[in-house]
Amino acid sequence: MRIRNFRRSKVVAGLIALLALTLVACGVSSDNSSDTIRLGLSPDEDSAAVLAKYEPLVDYLSQATGLRVEPYVGADYTAVIEALNSGHLDMAWFGPSEYVLASQRVNGGVEPFASAIQSDDTVPYRSSFIVRSDSGINGPADFQGKVVAFTDPASTSGHIFGQYALAEAGYDPDSLFSQIVYSGSHDASLLSLLNGRVDVAAISSRKIPEFINSGVAGQDEIKTVFESPVIPPDPITYRADLPQDKKELLRHAFLDQTPALSAALEGTGFSHFGLANDSDYDVVRTAYEVTGLEPAL
Known part of the structure; x- marks a missing residue:
């Protein structure tokens, strides 16, 4: 990581x-x-x-x-x-x-x-910001001072469109988060979230059903609190x-x-x-x- x-x-x-x-x-x-x-x-x-x-x-x-x-x-x-x-x-x-x-x-x-x-x-292709369900985080206003995991600087749904959605909503990630982590992949970001190493993870919306259906994450363990526009x-x-x-x-x-x-x-x-x-x-x-x-x- x-x-x-x-x-x-x-x-x-x-x-x-x-x-x-x-x-x-x-x-x-x-x-x-x-x-x-x-x-x-x-x-x-x-x-x-x-x-x-x-x-x-x-x-x-x-x-x-x-x-x-x-x-x-x-x-x-x-x-x-x-x-x-x-x-x-x-x-x-x-x-x-x-x-x-x-x-x-x-x-x-x-x-x-x-x-x-x-x-x-399948669900529309977006960048989804997910958190642990018991985190008390309900949207970007609660991201202040938190640690976020993006996947890779060149990832569309794991980084670029997540940054784009925040900027369009009026947030500056440089000052919003206390730390930005690049995990390397969507599943690594999810695991970092579940293990408590980060507070927020930006991953592909297409991955969330896969994670839940495979049992990697429970339906009640994570929730989506913010999303980007649909990605081409x-x-x-x-x-x-x-x-x-x-x-x-x-x-x-x-x-x-x-x-x-x-x-x-x-x-x-x-x-x-x-x-x-x-x-x-x-x-x-x-x-x-x-x-x-x-x-x-």
């Missing part, structure tokens, strides 16, 4: 500047064969859990495209951006704020071509310089709504993929501007 003094205009840039990513050691393949696609996934939970959740989708993509799809889970949110920038990845499933960062960082550019559409029975869907992106034939294969694999794709997405919280455009993420750029968090790297 990382604890930092919060300086909004430098958090993301500082993280990138200090990031020393050894790609092979982190598990990124150096295989550059023409039949291989290397897919980056963000570590919104334990890497083993991420790989297990998306293994059926990876298998589906390999079958649908005829290419060998290799998944990679970044050590942190910016590791996927760096791996894509260095040419060790061909495509990535980003969170919205990561995409905005990648669009500025990756040499040659990245192109969003699909967006992950949530299943009808996760973009699926590929490098702009990826060969056109591979782009077409991937576009069809993601956007053709087939029974095989539906089956591959079971258990992920997503039902299918829609079209994505860069302008869909202008609200994320606005969030960066309002909070003073700078996406330029």
Whole structure:
């Protein structure tokens, strides 16, 4: 767990500047064969859990495209951006704020071509501030002097939109909280809250039902006291310089709504993929501007 003094205009840039990513050691393949696609996934939970959740989708993509799809889970949110920038990845499933960062960082550019559409029975995608039910905290006015856990400086729901919601409500996180902790993942933030290490945790609203259904947190143990506006869907992106034939294969694999794709997405919280455009993420750029968090790297 990382604890930092919060300086909004430098958090993301500082993280990138200090990031020393050894790609092979982190598990990124150096295989550059023409039949291989290397897919980056963000570590919104334990890497083993991420790989297990998306293994059926990876298998589906390999079958649908005829290419060998290799998944990679970044050590942190910016590791996927760096791996894509260095040419060790061909495509990535980003969170919205990561995409905005990648669009500025990756040499040659990245192109969003699909967006992950949530299943009808899932909750809207927001940044949710949760507390222990017995904490006596009922909203941002009660956050004064408390310790908060965000997940990662580049996380959309675990940081950026949480900061955005507070700023839009008239609160300055620099003076609101006594300490800001970066836990590394949504589940780590929840555990920090349950263990009493922090008073407030900002996590993805999509994670809360998972935590309760899995028994990690009891229904009566936690409560949501503040939420951000709805966040745009996760973009699926590929490098702009990826060969056109591979782009077409991937576009069809993601956007053709087939029974095989539906089956591959079971258990992920997503039902299918829609079209994505860069302008869909202008609200994320606005969030960066309002909070003073700078996406330029």
